[in-house]
Amino acid sequence: MINTTQSRAVESTQTGIHEHIESLVRKHTVSQYLRPIPDFSRSAFQEFERQFAASGKKHIIVDSCCGTGESTAHLAAHYEDCFVVGVDKSAHRLGKHLLHREAINASNYVVLRADVEDFVRLLEPYLLFIDKHCIFYPNPYPKPHHIMRRWHGHPLFATMLHLAPLTELRTNWRLYAEEFAFAASLLGYTSRMQEMQDVQPISAFERKYHASGHTLFQVVVERP
Ligand SMILES: C[S@@+](CC[C@H](N)C(=O)[O-])C[C@H]1O[C@@H](n2cnc3c(N)ncnc32)[C@H](O)[C@@H]1O
Structure with missing residues (x-):
């Protein structure tokens, strides 16, 4: 299991929204992300297609960076x-997922090993089916020069937001939440950011951060 001992709050020399986030987001809107999609992501995607078709469902929720899949x-x-x-x-x-499958009563899902960078591009033909995109506790990359590793600084940020009418980010770093909401607004999305109340943890990192007394932030972004 993931270590549930005390976790330190995110520390960064950055004190406000990154000075380059606006220029980065704008630059990425006029460039194309061409990184080839590797076989392991393609195979995972085929498995998703097979299981989604077999499920008989018409709506999809995407849980990006799902960790153990809890x-x-x-x-x-x-x-x-x-x-x-x-x-x-x-x-x-993902190898730790079995425990959750045994403990939580649900069969309408699959957890897959793939790179989110590939999966969000492969999902393009399914846009009409996707109701919600969850990104819970992505790695914060607090060093200012790692801004492009944060999802809102990534060339695929627009693709990620476009995936669903609702995108929900959760993080224990206020600045990440603020930057994410700001970057979304630059692309014409509306977003609500709030501190989470009455937290009932649904993932390993949420449980760990909550148990450590961190304030947890939620940003809900709506597609225009
Ligand atoms: C801090 S953990 C959070 C996991 C989970 N969402 C939770 O709340 O417990 C971040 C996760 O993002 C995953 N991750 C980071 N970049 C990724 C990418 N490009 N594609 C897929 N997973 C990624 C890592 O493997 C890790 O499991």
């Missing part, structure tokens, strides 16, 4: 009418 199973139990796909690139984390 949130994926919780989302599936909560949204019974949807098929939920959890994606993470860590075989190690």
Whole structure:
């Protein structure tokens, strides 16, 4: 299991929204992301297509960077009418999923090993089916020069937001939430940012941060 001992709050020398986020987001709107899609992501995507078709569902929820896939199973139990796909690139984390599958009563989901960078591009033909895109506790990359590793600084940010009418980010770093919401607004999206209340953890990192007394932030972005 993931270590649930005290976790330190995110520390960064950055004190406000990154000075380059606006120029980065604008630059990425006029460039194309051409990184080839590797076979392991393509195979995972084929498995998603097979299982989604077999599920008979008409609605999809995407749980990007799902870690052990605990949130994926919780989302599936909560949204019974949807098929939920959890994606993470860590075989190690996904290897711990079985415990959640046994503990949480849901079968309308799959967790797959793939790179989110590939999966969000492969999902393009399914846009009409996708109701929600969840990104829970992405790695914060607090060093200012790692801004492009944060999802809102990534060339695929627009593609990620375009995936669903609703995108929900959760993070324990206020600045990440503020930057994400700001970057979304630059692309014409409206967003609501709030501190989470009465947290009932649905993922390993949510549980760890909550148990450590961190304030948890939620940003809900709506497609125009
Ligand atoms: C801090 S963990 C959060 C995991 C989970 N969402 C949770 O709340 O417990 C971040 C996760 O993002 C995954 N990740 C980072 N970049 C990724 C990418 N490009 N594609 C897929 N997974 C990625 C990591 O493997 C890791 O499991």
